[in-house]
Amino acid sequence: MKRLATLLLSCAALATASNCAKDDATPTGPKEYQVEYRISSTTVQASDYISYDNESGGTTTVNNVPLPASYRFKRTMKQGDHLSLLASLNGGTAASEITAAILLDGKEVKKETGRGTNAQAVPVYVIGK
Structure with missing residues (x-):
């Protein structure tokens, strides 16, 4: 009887753990996202250089951009x-x-x-990390 109770508790714990893992899992297949980049400053009125990954996965570069700035697309x-x-x-x-x-x-x-005289902000995000 003791072995049966241990077996049942082990199965219940395993079922709970596997359900939690499913809830937290990141989809590995392709998904369409609404992407937005926001750039701002409380101390200056323009960014001299902005470069970002665009909707095709390439790179877009712009210069002398008034702040705040925002770029949106689906990818x-x-x-x-x-x-x-x-x-x-x-x-x-x-x-x-x-x-x-x-x-x-x-x-x-x-x-x-x-921050500083030649300040740079460089966020990078990896899907699923």
Whole structure:
């Protein structure tokens, strides 16, 4: 009887653990996401350089961008694919700062702030990590 109780408890624990794993699992197949990049600063009015992964997986680069700035698009990605954004200031002061954020489906997944005369913010997000 003791072995039966142990076996039943073990099965119950295993079933609970496997259900939890299913809830937390990230889909590995392709999924379409609404991607948004947000760049802002409380100390300067423009970023001298912004570079980001675009809707085709290539890179888009823009210069002298008034802040705040935002870029939105849809992109189909799978586990292991990444999004990256680089925003910089040139010739600011020691107190200058720039913040860059990556959002997926309206949820912020990564945010970085750079400070200083040549501040850079470089958030990178990997799907499923």
